[in-house]
Amino acid sequence: RGVPVAPTHTYRIAAIPADGVGPEVLASARAVLDALAADSHGAFAFDWEEFPWGCGHFERTGRMMDEDGLERLREFDAICFGAVGWPTVPDHVSLWGLRLRICQSFDQWANVRPVRFLPGVRSPLRAADAHALDWVVVRENSEGEYAGLGGRNFAGRGPGGEVAVQSALFTERGCERVMRFAFELARTRSRRKVSSVTKSNAQQYGMVLWDEVFARVAADYPDVETESVLVDAMSAKFVLRPWELSVVVASNLNADILSDLGSALAGSLGLAPSANLNPERRFPSMFEPVHGSAPDIAGRGWANPIGAVGSAAMMLEHLGLPAEAARVERAIAAVTAAGVLTRDLGGTAGTAEVTRALVDSLGG
Numbered sequence: 001r002g003v004p005v006a007p008t009h010t011y012r013i014a015a016i017p018a019d020g021v022g023p024e025v026l027a028s029a030r031a032v033l034d035a036l037a038a039d040s041h042g043a044f045a046f047d048w049e050e051f052p053w054g055c056g057h058f059e060r061t062g063r064m065m066d067e068d069g070l071e072r073l074r075e076f077d078a079i080c081f082g083a084v085g086w087p088t089v090p091d092h093v094s095l096w097g098l099r100l101r102i103c104q105s106f107d108q109w110a111n112v113r114p115v116r117f118l119p120g121v122r123s124p125l126r127a128a129d130a131h132a133l134d135w136v137v138v139r140e141n142s143e144g145e146y147a148g149l150g151g152r153n154f155a156g157r158g159p160g161g162e163v164a165v166q167s168a169l170f171t172e173r174g175c176e177r178v179m180r181f182a183f184e185l186a187r188t189r190s191r192r193k194v195s196s197v198t199k200s201n202a203q204q205y206g207m208v209l210w211d212e213v214f215a216r217v218a219a220d221y222p223d224v225e226t227e228s229v230l231v232d233a234m235s236a237k238f239v240l241r242p243w244e245l246s247v248v249v250a251s252n253l254n255a256d257i258l259s260d261l262g263s264a265l266a267g268s269l270g271l272a273p274s275a276n277l278n279p280e281r282r283f284p285s286m287f288e289p290v291h292g293s294a295p296d297i298a299g300r301g302w303a304n305p306i307g308a309v310g311s312a313a314m315m316l317e318h319l320g321l322p323a324e325a326a327r328v329e330r331a332i333a334a335v336t337a338a339g340v341l342t343r344d345l346g347g348t349a350g351t352a353e354v355t356r357a358l359v360d361s362l363g364g
């Protein structure tokens with residue numbers, strides 16, 4: 001009686017906590033999602049399967065993930081990821097062996113990284129400027145500087161004379177699809193603007209192609225304001241004129257750097273959520289906090305779970321549960337406004353306390 005009778009939909013979610021603080025923040029995201037499901041009166045549920053991959057797995061098996069891992073992940077509705085990296089494994093091995101392997105194999109070509117002001121959080125910006133923070137960085141996530149093209153030890157040159165080449169790959173198709181994604185996103189926002197970022201004055205091939213594709217795509221969106229800004233100037237603009245930005249689209253490396261800067265300006269890298277999307281939905285998309293594994297605080301219960309919980313909200317949106325996503329967003333704002341803050345934000349709360357506060361703030 002009084003209980004909604006919508007049919008139960010069970011979402012199959014793969015959890016990959018991985019390394020460092022990854023398990024702590026992912027447990028928090030799971031607690032929030034499970035609380036929502038428990039409160040849905042049977043309308044939806046999450047069926048979790050956890051994959052114990054990461055640097056520990058690498059030390060035991062020589063692999064960051066199982067050989068059949070991609071095949072198994074393919075069956076899921078979405079992937080929740082923690083963080084990758086541990087000092088005993090070279091960072092390029094752990095990153096390529098797990099996170100990048102999944103992103104590239106599942107063609108998760110759009111990495112969406114929102115940056116916004118949260119009440120009660122101190123920003124290094126002046127208060128009025130901090131309140132204006134409301135951007136989405138759209139990171140091209142399949143090629144660019146992360147194409148993995150290059151090599152070492154050419155023509156017998158050995159130690160002392162070694163040469164390394166690291167190439168960036170830009171395809172017209174890869175640029176165009178991420179730019180169209182950025183423009184469509186801009187059309188859903190109050191400020192319809194897309195800022196494109198390159199270093200095309202110095203990088204005269206790939207980034208000039210990027211600029212040309214941007215100009216062509218922009219012509220299809222006359223209702224959206226545009227600008228093309230060099231990455232060095234954009235870094236200054238993030239700090240000095242943050243109110244001018246809405247959607248920022250950039251290559252893999254540039255967007256990675258800018259989104260860290262953006263989340264630091266919002267108060268902490270620990271706050272930043274992200275979605276690695278395969279917009280065609282041929283493969284599962286992956287949701288993860290922007291931050292890394294933070295080995296220095298791993299296991300201490302200090303990690304800020306808000307980036308992971310915000311990523312879970314992005315997953316809810318992707319799964320077709322926008323009202324539930326909005327509940328999580330409101331809970332995050334209520335918890336920071338109430339001053340329940342982890343150490344990175346100047347507070348004293350631990351991960352568990354923030355998680356409890358988030359669950360208690362979910363409301364109806």
Ligand code: GGG
Nearest residue numbers: 082083084288289290291292
């Ligand atoms: N949760 C994100 C994560 O684990 N990131 C690790 C990292 O170092 N990423 C580098 C990159 O994505 O560019």
